[in-house]
Amino acid sequence: MMKVFRSSMLLYFGLIILGVLLVIPFFVTIETMDGKIFPLGSEPLQPVSAVLILVIWVLISALIATRRAAKLSARIVRLYTQECDPYTYIDKYEKILKRWIGNARNYVLLNLSSGYLATENLQKAKQTLDSVGKLSNKKAGLQNQVVYYNNLCAYFLQLNDIASAEKMLESMLGVLRDKKFSKLQYDYLYNYYIGKQYCINLAKGNYVGAEEVFLIQFNREKSKLGKVVAKYQLGIIYFNLKRIEEALEAFEYVVNNGNKTYYVGKSIDFINQCSGAV
Numbered sequence: 001m002m003k004v005f006r007s008s009m010l011l012y013f014g015l016i017i018l019g020v021l022l023v024i025p026f027f028v029t030i031e032t033m034d035g036k037i038f039p040l041g042s043e044p045l046q047p048v049s050a051v052l053i054l055v056i057w058v059l060i061s062a063l064i065a066t067r068r069a070a071k072l073s074a075r076i077v078r079l080y081t082q083e084c085d086p087y088t089y090i091d092k093y094e095k096i097l098k099r100w101i102g103n104a105r106n107y108v109l110l111n112l113s114s115g116y117l118a119t120e121n122l123q124k125a126k127q128t129l130d131s132v133g134k135l136s137n138k139k140a141g142l143q144n145q146v147v148y149y150n151n152l153c154a155y156f157l158q159l160n161d162i163a164s165a166e167k168m169l170e171s172m173l174g175v176l177r178d179k180k181f182s183k184l185q186y187d188y189l190y191n192y193y194i195g196k197q198y199c200i201n202l203a204k205g206n207y208v209g210a211e212e213v214f215l216i217q218f219n220r221e222k223s224k225l226g227k228v229v230a231k232y233q234l235g236i237i238y239f240n241l242k243r244i245e246e247a248l249e250a251f252e253y254v255v256n257n258g259n260k261t262y263y264v265g266k267s268i269d270f271i272n273q274c275s276g277a278v
Helices: 004-026 047-079 087-095 102-118 123-132 140-159 164-175 181-204 211-219 224-240 244-257 263-278
Strands: 030-032 035-037
Touching: 004 047, 030 102, 047 087, 047 102, 047 140, 047 224, 102 123, 102 140, 123 140, 140 164, 140 181, 164 181, 181 211, 211 224, 224 244, 224 263, 244 263
Parallel strands: none
Antiparallel strands: 030 035
16 A cells, blocks of 8 residues: 555655664764763664664554555545545546556556446446456455456446356355455445345346345445445336336436436436436
8 A cells, every 4th residue: 555655655765764864873982082982872772772673663664654645545535435536536546557556556456447437438447457467365355356356247237248247246256255355344345246236136127125225225335426326226226117206316316416427427317218207
């Protein structure tokens, strides 16, 4: 995470340099007629002690810089999840991607693909997902794998390629069942799986249980984008079940809250169809 942002890296190396500058004076000795004087102590700092202090300082510096990076990342994510502005979100991550960011590259690519999907830019979404490198089987890597298959599933759903979407859903479930998967992230990411499962069902014309699932998601979601997506799916359910007034309410919610996501344009199309059906 720290490598993603220049300011966090500058903070990290700046703190390390500061630590070195603070330690060096403890080695200073002054030669006098009466012998050696150690201005900052009765004896110079032992090399082992100095190394230990510097190691601790490096770890503290890394922690401070990582926390700053996390705050900066949260600001960008907020553009997408709370402000529903995938275009600005994409612009920021595209700029980051132009720099060398090491093993954080996959993280940025996955976030970028989410942004492209929210703008219905399927070509860029697929190109970005194809650029994702090998994802590890460690806890963080497994979480990234779930996001990867989730985004591919969303891509195929937008193409109406249900068979491919189902394959991605199976791969997603396989990762979630891995014994090494983080229990702390399981419930949150399992909801991705449930949401995509019912999206596939809707694409097949199967509405059984879907209304209840998306109502629960809408009520539980903390992000505005999550609520918009849940309402959009509810609108589709109501529209196909000929519950026009409820469909209108759902799509109007999306239009009023979806900002620059592609759900707004889709909802306007449905509202026009609803108006003709009333």
